[in-house]
Amino acid sequence: MNFLAASIESLGAKVTGWFTVGYGMFAFLVQALLLLLDRTTWNRATFDVVVKQVYFTAVQILHVFLGYTLVISWLIITIILSTARDFGLTEFASEMTIRVLVLELLPFLTALFIALRSGSAINTEVALMQVNNELDALAHCKVPPMQFEFLPRLIGGVVSVVTLAGLAGLLALLMGYLAIYGINTAGFEPYTQTIAKIFDFKIVAGLIVKCALFGLAVTLIPVTAGLETPKKLFMVPVSVLRGMMRVFFAIVAIEVVSLALKYI
Amino acid sequence: MNKLHFKVGLFAVAALLLAGIFMVYLLHARGFFEKTYHLQLAAASADGVAPGVPIVFSGIEIGRVTTLGLNDSGGIIIHAEFFERNAKWLKENSTFTLDKPIVGGAKIRVDSPDLNAPALPDNATMLLLSSDISKEIPALVERVKVILDNVEHLTRKDGEINAALANVKTVTGRMTGEYGMLESLLGSPEKARAVTDSLDKTRALITKLDSLAAKTDQWLFAQDGVAEQTRASLVQVQRMLNDAPSSLKKADTLMTNAVEISADVKEGTQDIAALRAEIDDAVRKANALVNEINKKWPFARDPEVKLP
Numbered sequence: 001m002n003f004l005a006a007s008i009e010s011l012g013a014k015v016t017g018w019f020t021v022g023y024g025m026f027a028f029l030v031q032a033l034l035l036l037l038d039r040t041t042w043n044r045a046t047f048d049v050v051v052k053q054v055y056f057t058a059v060q061i062l063h064v065f066l067g068y069t070l071v072i073s074w075l076i077i078t079i080i081l082s083t084a085r086d087f088g089l090t091e092f093a094s095e096m097t098i099r100v101l102v103l104e105l106l107p108f109l110t111a112l113f114i115a116l117r118s119g120s121a122i123n124t125e126v127a128l129m130q131v132n133n134e135l136d137a138l139a140h141c142k143v144p145p146m147q148f149e150f151l152p153r154l155i156g157g158v159v160s161v162v163t164l165a166g167l168a169g170l171l172a173l174l175m176g177y178l179a180i181y182g183i184n185t186a187g188f189e190p191y192t193q194t195i196a197k198i199f200d201f202k203i204v205a206g207l208i209v210k211c212a213l214f215g216l217a218v219t220l221i222p223v224t225a226g227l228e229t230p231k232k233l234f235m236v237p238v239s240v241l242r243g244m245m246r247v248f249f250a251i252v253a254i255e256v257v258s259l260a261l262k263y264i
Numbered sequence: 265m266n267k268l269h270f271k272v273g274l275f276a277v278a279a280l281l282l283a284g285i286f287m288v289y290l291l292h293a294r295g296f297f298e299k300t301y302h303l304q305l306a307a308a309s310a311d312g313v314a315p316g317v318p319i320v321f322s323g324i325e326i327g328r329v330t331t332l333g334l335n336d337s338g339g340i341i342i343h344a345e346f347f348e349r350n351a352k353w354l355k356e357n358s359t360f361t362l363d364k365p366i367v368g369g370a371k372i373r374v375d376s377p378d379l380n381a382p383a384l385p386d387n388a389t390m391l392l393l394s395s396d397i398s399k400e401i402p403a404l405v406e407r408v409k410v411i412l413d414n415v416e417h418l419t420r421k422d423g424e425i426n427a428a429l430a431n432v433k434t435v436t437g438r439m440t441g442e443y444g445m446l447e448s449l450l451g452s453p454e455k456a457r458a459v460t461d462s463l464d465k466t467r468a469l470i471t472k473l474d475s476l477a478a479k480t481d482q483w484l485f486a487q488d489g490v491a492e493q494t495r496a497s498l499v500q501v502q503r504m505l506n507d508a509p510s511s512l513k514k515a516d517t518l519m520t521n522a523v524e525i526s527a528d529v530k531e532g533t534q535d536i537a538a539l540r541a542e543i544d545d546a547v548r549k550a551n552a553l554v555n556e557i558n559k560k561w562p563f564a565r566d567p568e569v570k571l572p
Binding site for chain 2 (some may be wrong): 058059
């Protein structure tokens, strides 16, 4: 009886913990959005930090990211094309390629890329600031951390993921065209027809919203995870670990929900 | 100049430019800058047709079904949309066929036999034909089953096909023998040999006949041949005929003389026997002459000259 009560209690603690984390994130997001609407937020200093964040998150890794996109797109396109040819379904190959790569795989991989590179860095940084009381010091010096530390990171993350996923998608479209029709303009009309068929308004809007949510997930979750860190140095790795696990689950959840909305 | 800001600016400009170009391209692809053509298709059944079903011309998609509906008389009306650039393939004599392949989705196929025909106007109504393969499959399977039964019956053990094949084998086996096809036709080498022998004999016979004909020719028509001799005989006969009247005249004279003599018989009875012999001689000569003529030429059936 005792055992059962204990398990129920631990389950309750976990659920409460999830809700606390979820609520913390939601409250943080609302705070950030409210700040975004505030006219005083839009000053030169904040803009400079946003530019810096975009630079570190997107521009600095652009060549690596595009190379990685090129390789993965080429591989997947080749696999889809050869499989489609084997089964005599070549007419569906271009649509399949675009749907798999541009709509699903590349945004997902972009989010993972940014999460591993920038999300983990943000998490560590915020956790260290929290442990070292830097955030309190900043607030004391009339430099609100939300405006100059956290909001620029969120904006940078969203802008970076949306832009990088878009660039990767365009590259994949180009690669797909070259793989299916070769270097000539003969296939332009049918390819355009396929693109027109796939990208209706709902799909494009859904893609942008999905990428924005990915960008938010890979920055918002590390920031809140860092802020939760108890003021002990050895808790920093634990905070990063937790934060990254949450980021991963959030990305998968967003992908699953988007697929469900699209196809079910 | 801030290098970091420049890079981010470049990135932003490039990304915005690409996004803008892609948006314009997408709007073009979706026919935003073009007039949209509408078409109504009247069909007996909307089975398999749904909004989004492609309309293809020569395998290329040129339009899509937008909505389905019923008209006042219960018929199906399918609304389809085309971009202006694709509407040129629709002609007044175009046919629209609903294709439902076994694999893949349904599609409406457009066939325009004459591309010089007048273009189909906007909002036209056409008839949608149906070529449903899946409906024909059960009938097809039934027929194939019957065919397969027949084949099975034909190819059973000790069946006709087997027997025929065995016969063919025998015949072709004989063909490989000394007398080839002939042996296969006649059944055994002996019979085949008989045929070839008779053929050889016939050949020899023909050679002989040939030489015989040449000889006959020689005999009949050469110098001193039969024909020549016959002509000479005829000349002789003519001459003999010419002689005949004179001989007869002589006989007449003799007869006159005989009458006179008989008148004078009393006075010349001693000469009567000689006279009688002379007359007989003349008659015999005449008879011989007639016989000879008859021999040469078949004139009369009664050649005998009779004395009174």
